[in-house]
Amino acid sequence: MQDPQPTASHFVNGAYLEDTAGTPIDVVYPATGAVIARVHAATPAVIDAALDAAVAGQKVWAAMTGTERGRILRRAADMMRDRNRALSELETLDTGKPMQETLVVDATSGADALEYFGGLAGSLTGEHIPLAGGDFVYTRRVPLGVCVGIGAWNYPTQIACWKGAPALACGNAMVFKPSETTPLCALKVAEILHEAGLPAGVYNVVQGMGEVGGALVTDPRVAKVSLTGSVPTGRKVYAAAAEGMKHVTMELGGKSPMLIFDDADLENAVSGAILGNFYSSGQVCSNGTRVFVQKGIKDAFLARLSERLAHVKIGDPMDETVSFGPMVSERQMRIVEGYVDAGLNEGARLVTGGKQLAREGFYLPPTVFADVTDDMSIAREEIFGPVMAVLDFDDEAEAIARANDTPFGLAAGVFTQDITRAHRVIAALEAGTGYINTYNLAPVEAPFGGTKASGVGRENSKLAIEHYSEMRSVYVAMNDVEAPY
Ligand code: NAD
Numbered sequence: 001m002q003d004p005q006p007t008a009s010h011f012v013n014g015a016y017l018e019d020t021a022g023t024p025i026d027v028v029y030p031a032t033g034a035v036i037a038r039v040h041a042a043t044p045a046v047i048d049a050a051l052d053a054a055v056a057g058q059k060v061w062a063a064m065t066g067t068e069r070g071r072i073l074r075r076a077a078d079m080m081r082d083r084n085r086a087l088s089e090l091e092t093l094d095t096g097k098p099m100q101e102t103l104v105v106d107a108t109s110g111a112d113a114l115e116y117f118g119g120l121a122g123s124l125t126g127e128h129i130p131l132a133g134g135d136f137v138y139t140r141r142v143p144l145g146v147c148v149g150i151g152a153w154n155y156p157t158q159i160a161c162w163k164g165a166p167a168l169a170c171g172n173a174m175v176f177k178p179s180e181t182t183p184l185c186a187l188k189v190a191e192i193l194h195e196a197g198l199p200a201g202v203y204n205v206v207q208g209m210g211e212v213g214g215a216l217v218t219d220p221r222v223a224k225v226s227l228t229g230s231v232p233t234g235r236k237v238y239a240a241a242a243e244g245m246k247h248v249t250m251e252l253g254g255k256s257p258m259l260i261f262d263d264a265d266l267e268n269a270v271s272g273a274i275l276g277n278f279y280s281s282g283q284v285c286s287n288g289t290r291v292f293v294q295k296g297i298k299d300a301f302l303a304r305l306s307e308r309l310a311h312v313k314i315g316d317p318m319d320e321t322v323s324f325g326p327m328v329s330e331r332q333m334r335i336v337e338g339y340v341d342a343g344l345n346e347g348a349r350l351v352t353g354g355k356q357l358a359r360e361g362f363y364l365p366p367t368v369f370a371d372v373t374d375d376m377s378i379a380r381e382e383i384f385g386p387v388m389a390v391l392d393f394d395d396e397a398e399a400i401a402r403a404n405d406t407p408f409g410l411a412a413g414v415f416t417q418d419i420t421r422a423h424r425v426i427a428a429l430e431a432g433t434g435y436i437n438t439y440n441l442a443p444v445e446a447p448f449g450g451t452k453a454s455g456v457g458r459e460n461s462k463l464a465i466e467h468y469s470e471m472r473s474v475y476v477a478m479n480d481v482e483a484p485y
Contacts, residue, residue, distance in 0.1 A: 001089060001318075002086055002089060002090065004027065004029075004036045004037045004090060004093045004094075004184055005036075005037040005038070006037065006039065006184060006187045007187075009022065009039035009040045009041075009042075009183075009207045010042060010046055010050070010187075010204070010205060010206045010207060011187050011190035011191065011194075011203075011204060011205040012046065012049050012050045012053055012201075012204045012205075012206070013049065013050075013053035013057070013200045013201045013204070014053075014057075014194050014198075014199070014200025014201060015200070016187075017046060017049070018040070019040060019042070019043045019045060019046050020040055021040070021043050022040035022041040022042055022043045022046065022207070022208070023040065023041040023208075023209075024038055024039075024040055024041075025038065025039050025040065025041055025180050025183060025207060025208075025209075026038050027039065027093075027094065027182075027183060027184060028329065028330075029093055029096070029361075030095065030096025030325070030326040030327060030328055030329060030361055030362050031096050031316060031317050031318075031325060031326050031360075031361040032360050032361050033330070033360055033361055033362070036093060037184060039183045039184075039207045040207065041180070041207055041208035041209060041211075041212055042177075042206040042207055042208045042212050044215070046206055047206060047212065047215050047216065047219075050175045050204040050206050051146065051175060051216075051219055051221045051222070052221075053173075053200065053201035053204055054146040054173035054174065054175050054201055054202070054204055054221070055145075055146055055173070055201075055221055056201050057173045057199050057200055057201025057202040058143070058145060058146055058171070058172060058173035058201070058202065060199045060201075060202075061168070061171055061172075061173060061198075061199055061202045062142075062143050062171035062172075064171075065122065066121040066122040066123065066124055066169070066171075067121065067122035069118075069121045069122075069168065069169060069171065070117075070118040070119060070120070070121030070122050070169065071118070071197075072118070072193070072196050072197040072198055073114045073115070073117060073118030073121065073165060073168060073169060073193075073196075074114065074115050074118035074119065075196040075197060076111075076114050076118075076192050076193045076195075076196035076198070077111040077112070077114035077115035077118060078111075079192045079195065079196055080107045080108075080110055080111040080114065080161075080189075080192055081107070081108065081111050083107070083188075083192070084103065084107045084108060084111075085103070087106070087107035087157060087185070087188060088102035088103045088106060088107055089102075089318070090157075090184055090185055090188060091106045091107065091156065091157050091185055092317050092318060092325075093184065094153075094156055094182040094183075094184045094185050095153065095154065095155075095156065095182055095280075095283075095328055096281070096317055096325045096326040096327065096328055096361070096362070097280050097281070097317060097325055098317040098319075098320075098322045098323060098324065098325040099317060099318055099319070099320045099322075100320055100321070100322060100323055101279065101280060103320070105155075105158070106155060106156075106157040106158050106185075107157050109155075109158045109161070109162075109442070109444070110157045110158050110160065110161030110162070110165075110189065111161070112443075112444040113158075113161045113162050113164075113165035113166075113444050113460070114161055114164075114165045116165070116444040116445065116460075117165040117166045117168070117169035117464070117465075118165070118169060120169055120462065120465065121169040121170075124141050124169070124170060124465060124469065125141060126138055126139035126140045126141050126471060126472075127139050129473075133478065133479050134478035134479065135475070135476060135477050135478050135479065136476050136478070137473050137474065137475050137476065138473070138474050138476065139471045139472065139473045139474070140471070140472045140473075140474065141170075141465075141469045141470075141471055142171075142469060142470060142471075142472055143170045143171035143172040143468070143469055144170075144172055144223040144224045144247055144468060144469065144470060145172060145173075145221075145222075145223035145224070146172065146173050146174070146175065146221055146222050146223055146224075147163075147167045147172045147173070147174045147175075147222070147223065147224040147225070147226065147468065148174070148175050148176075148177070148213075148216040148217060148222050148224070148225045148226070149163035149164065149167070149174055149175070149176040149177070149226050149227075150176075150177050150213045150216070150217075150225070150226070150227045150228070150229065150237065151163075151176065151177065151178045151179050151182075151186065151228055151229075152179050152228045152229050152230075152285070153178075153179035153181035153182040153283075153328050153329075154280060154283040154284060154285070154328065155280075156178055156179065156182040156183075156184070156185035156186060157185040157186070157188070157189060159178075159228050160176055160178065160185065160186040160189040160190075160205075161189060162459050162460065163176065163226045163228075163249075163459070164176065164189065164193070164203055166459075166464035166465060166467070166468045167224075167226075167468045168193075168198070168202060168203065169465070169468075170465060170468040170469040171469075172223075172224070172468055172469075173201060173202045173203070173204075174202070174203050174204065175204045175205075175206060175216055175222075176189075176190075176203070176204065176205050176206075177205075177206055177207070177208060177212055177213050177216060178205065178207065180207065180208065180209045181328055181329055182328070183207045186205045187205050189203070189205075190203050190204065190205045210233070213227075213237070214236075214237075214240065217237055217240045217241055217244075217246075218240050218243070218244060220244065222244070222246060223246060223247060224246055224247035224248065224249075224467075224468065225237060225241045225246055225247070225248050225249075226248070226249035226250075226251070226457075226459075226467075227248070227249070227250055227251065227252075228251040228252075228285075229251075229252065229253075230252060230253050230382070231252045231253045231382075231407075231408075231453050231454070233252075234250045234252040234453075234455070237250070238250055238456070247467065247470075248456055248457065249449075249455075249456065249457035249458075249459065249467050250450075250455040250456040250457060251285065251448075251449060251450070251455050251457075251459060252285070252410070252450060252453065252454050252455045253285055253382040253384070253408065253410070253453075253454065254285055254286060254287070254382060254408045254409070254410030254411060254450060254454050255289055255290060255379075255380065255381065255382050255406050255408045256276075256286055256287060256288045256289065256290065256408070256410050256411040256412055256413070256431060257288060257290045257291075257292055257402075257403035257404075257406075257412050257413070257429065257431075258272065258273060258276055258288030258290070258291045258292065258412070258413040258414075258415070258439060259292045259393075259399050259400075259403060259412075259413070259414045259415070259416075259425060259429075260273070260291065260292065260293045260294065260297060260301060260415045261294050261297070261396075261414070261415065261416040261418070261421065262294045262295075262296035262297045263416055263417045263418055264297065264415035264416050264417065264437075265415070265417065265437070266297065266300055266301065266304055267304070268415060268437055268438075269297075269301065269415040270301065270304045270305050270308055271308075272288070272413060272415060272435075272437075272438060272439035272440075273288070273291050273301075273305060273388065273439075274305070274308060274309070274366075275439055275440050276288035276289075276291075276413065276439035276440050277289060277291070277366070277386065277387075277388040278312070278324065278366045278386050278388075279440065281324065281325055281326065281327050281328075281364070281385065281386050282327075282336075282366075282383070282384065282385045282386035282387060283327065283328060283332070283384055283385065284440065285384075285410060286410050286411035286433060286440055286442070286448075287411075287440070288411065288412070288413050288435075288439055288440075289382075289383065289387065289388060289389060290372075290379055290389055290391060290403070290406075291388055291389065291390045291391065292391050292392075292393045292399050292402065292403060293390055293391070293392060293393070294392075294393055294394070294399070295392050295393070295394060298390075298392055301390075302351060302368075302370055302390065305351075305368065306351065306352060306368075309352055309366050309368070312324045312365070312366055314357065314363060314365060324365070324366065324386075325363075326361040326362040326363045326364075327362045327363070327364055327385060327386075328362070329362060330362050332362070332384065332385065333356065333362040333363075333364050333385070335383075335384070335385070336364055336383055336384070336385030336386070336387060337356065337364065339377065339378055339381070339383045339385070339387055340354045340367060340387065342376075342377045342378060343369045343372070343376065343377075343378040343387070343389075346376040346377065346378070347371075347373075347376075348369040348370070348371060348372045348373075348376055348378060348389070349369060349370045349371045350367070350368075350369055351368040351369065351370050351390075352365075352366065352367065352368050353365040353366050353367030353368060353386070353387075354367045364385060364386060365386065366386045366388075367385075367386055367387045367388065368387075368388045368390065369387065369388065369389050369390065370390045371390075371392070372389040372390060372391045373391065374391065374402055374405065376389070379391060380406070382408070396421065396424075396425060399425075400425060400428045400429065403429055404428075404429065404430045406452075407452055407453040408450070408452060408453055408454045409430045409431050409432060409450050409451035409452030409453070409454045410431060410432060410433065410449075410450035410451075410454035410455065411431050411432070411433040411434070411435065411439075411440075411450075412426065412429035412430075412431035412433075412434050412435070413434070413435035413436070413438070413439045414426050414429070414434075414435070414436055414437075415437055416437075422436045422437070423436070430451055430452060431450070431451060431454075432447075432448075432449045432450040432451045432454065432455065432458070433447075433448055433449065433450070442460070443460075444460045444461070445460070445461055446460060446461050447459075447460060447461040447463045447464075448460045448461075
């Protein structure tokens with residue numbers, strides 16, 4: 001297996017860069033608790049160098065044609081696919097997610113983003129607007145300049161690409177700060193992009209905690225900030241960006257509802273609930289953690305769910321037959337345990353799980369609470385761990401009202417065989433990303449993002465282009481200028 005220790009902590013101006021004066025950050029392998037690598041937080045000098053490199057690199061990059069930019073991004077996508085196994089291993093070492101997942105979801109979804117936005121890069125244009133007397137306006141789509149990306153720890157490769165690919169396609173440069181919990185993968189993304197031909201300074205990675213993120217967000221050289229993180233962090237980052245009148249994309253947390261009606265295909269509904277709660281040990285922002293089950297199907301749902309959960313294979317995430325790994329950190333596991341205690345204290349019925357496994361690493365098994373009521377903290381707050389809350393409901397209107405009674409609005413799902421109900425319900429649910437008879441798929445072709453407190457802006461799809469470029473208009477007069485005097 002590869003040595004996870006990176007060449008240096010940061011990637012700036014086309015090369016690895018170290019500054020050991022920065023606060024050390026230990027990288028802990030969640031499956032064992034062992035320290036497997038160490039990086040250093042960016043010092044003010046490193047932050048400054050990254051931003052200067054981005055300013056200079058962006059000018060070179062924006063002067064290239066979109067087709068040339070796209071070619072480099074698509075080359076990087078191919079390289080990511082060629083190196084999928086090594087990148088997946090690193091993702092597993094960084095996050096603890098099982099190889100069964102990382103081999104098919106992380107570098108591959110990052111490559112999809114590079115390929116998709118690489119494909120769009122040559123077609124990003126403005127328009128011609130005809131006016132009276134032959135006058136016209138044309139618009140120019142221009143990059144924003146230097147964009148800052150700040151990542152969460154659950155999908156470090158994917159987040160680095162989901163932000164980088166559209167930003168770079170539009171001709172911006174990026175300074176990306178990974179989560180301090182998972183600092184390794186973004187460095188590989190930077191390395192591959194530069195190997196594929198990216199000019200120096202166009203994609204930089206700097207490590208650090210919230211202070212480093214804060215320093216980037218407030219810097220006047222920065223035009224745009226894209227954060228993936230929690231709602232409290234989003235509020236701070238959005239406010240700091242507003243002070244500098246910067247563009248933002250906010251991909252934040254959720255407490256998404258999944259509505260399972262009596263007529264649902266039971267097997268599909270159970271599969272959706274499993275994927276939407278226990279994939280990546282429950283550490284997925286769009287998870288449908290409030291599972292509203294209509295009373296007529298509740299017993300069958302819980303029975304089948306328990307049977308299916310008995311087949312989960314918990315263990316060493318490097319073993320490709322393992323389907324459920326550890327949580328990302330001891331800290332996150334303790335937070336989730338706190339919610340399990342809260343669920344028990346508030347009177348929810350624990351169906352399965354709830355206790356840390358007696359083995360090394362941060363393992364908390366799939367946990368299901370039934371008889372959950374809307375007021376319980378496990379039904380109101382984002383847990384970000386493998387805890388499913390099952391709530392009962394009688395009718396459609398009631399389920400919709402209860403599902404929407406949350407400050408969050410990231411995702412929502414409905415399972416029913418009734419086609420009109422499916423569309424009616426999903427339209428009524430307040431969520432940026434909806435699912436009918438499936439859950440948690442996020443193809444690059446489709447917009448992804450939240451409404452209400454769950455975020456601002458959209459990642460993926462053609463819409464992301466709007467968030468990494470702006471239109472400038474030029475009025476062209478074909479006639480004499482008429483002035484009143
Ligand atoms: P977090 O909010 O603690 O941290 C996110 C990032 O912000 C980290 O890189 C952190 O260092 C940085 N940060 C913290 N304070 C900052 C500040 N004041 N200024 C600038 N940067 C700052 O989130 P986390 O614990 O890493 O990730 C889990 C959260 O992310 C969950 O709420 C989850 O729902 C959310 N998430 C959302 C999406 C999405 O696409 N909507 C995807 C993954 C995770």
